[in-house]
Amino acid sequence: MSQFMDLNLSRPVMKALEEMGFESATSIQAQAIPVALTGRDMIGQAQTGTGKTVAFSIPMVEMVNTDEDYVQGLILTPTRELCIQVAEEIGKVGLYKRVRTLPIYGGQDINRQIKALKNRPHVIIATPGRLIDHINRRTIRLNTIKMVVLDEADEMLDMGFVEDIESILKTCPDNRQTLLFSATMKPAVKSLAQKFMKDIEHVAVKAQEVTVPLIEQVYYEVPERQKLDVLTRLLDIQNPELAIVFGRTKRRVDELMNALITRGYQADGLHGDLSQRQRDTVMRKFRDGAVDILVATDVAARGLDVSGVTHVYNFDIPQDIDSYVHRIGRTGRAGKSGIATTFVTPREVEHLHQIERITKRKITKLPLPTIAEARLGKQRIAMDQLVDAVAHNDLSGFKNLAEELLEQHDSLTLVSAALKLLTKNTSEVPVTLTAEQPLRVKGPQNRSKDRRGPARPGKQFGGGRNTAGRSGGKGPKKDARPRKKEPAFTR
């Protein structure tokens, strides 16, 4: 464990880190920060949830000269939610240095952004599409940029942002510093790096495994039409603090969210067809714990850091192995443990084994949960609620009635009745979901349904070359128009 103290950081940054409650630097922070502070270009790779955001936020904040009122730093992120989150994190690191930050993302009123730009932010955090819009309108100029960070660089390339990113990097001064971070890398990133970075230092935290050991990984072989019952049984048994359930398509996410609500769970959905206002509301409710189940497409797979996510469920097996790594990485963050559960239909079992082979990690097969186990789980939840009420509620207004009841019935019967009333009885309400086709990505004719663009040798199910992915040469896709970026069948 390294101390931040050893990294030669400025006082305001040290004070901010202290306030954030960080005692020591994580491995990637200890390794990447000194390199980045020298001004060198860097590729940083470390497992999910290991603090890469702070690893680039510190050098960024240290680099900014707050005596100057122009944009000096740029951070690109693949999704809007991540853009907001990274802006908040860097805002915290830069608080005492008074670094002004501004998130710029699609779906938000552009005039509001133009107005906010008048406050002369030092660091802009942006999704590529919207940034390009601003560059074209000349409302943002990048000729004063000293440092660029690409967070989740591989994902941005996968999403078809390659042309946008190239044109953004071309607009920045040649002598800028470029940092690139992700938990997963692939050849396309290397070729981007070769084109736009100089004298690159590779900082990779040597991990035994691609996935985080603190995440327990299990799977269930379950026929498509039984998935919902199995999920609700698991939710009853496991009673997650917060859970993310990943579905393959937007339709799937909508249907699943409604099904869970029908069965009495507090769920909400996130995907690219929602308005930005809806997306913001969903994320806020999930972060506040007002909903405890977030049903989402892969739009939530990358970078999102919500504390309290104890469980991730892959209701549908992800389209590729990197997506698996990032999805399950929404739990087991910052040293906490988590459980990642994947459903595979009988025809998809081979995909699961491929994930095991490539991540070099066994995923344990478990027997399907029974109705009896789920019933017991629900009763335990009811019991917890009752015990919680005993501990945290002022019950004085109920005591007279309670005494009256105890004159007529014995306490065992009364408590049992209270438990019965508290036990959820909606978990088996029949709901039908539209069936998803099993994952098949072997032949080119199936690839048209593939979320991912370029071939990723050894990482993609089936291994063959992709012919119709998202970066199929159809030009840049703007995040201002999420529908284009997120094919209906994928997100």
Ligand SMILES: Nc1ncnc2c1ncn2[C@@H]1O[C@H](COP(=O)(O)OP(=O)(O)OP(=O)(O)O)[C@@H](O)[C@H]1O
């Ligand atoms: N030095 C530290 N000590 C304790 N917690 C930390 C430290 N640095 C970061 N964290 C916390 O760890 C969590 C994960 O950090 P972060 O989101 O940066 O991970 P990441 O490596 O970017 O993961 P991903 O690959 O999923 O994007 C955050 O809640 C962050 O506040």
Ligand SMILES: [Mg+2]
């Ligand atoms: Mg991250």
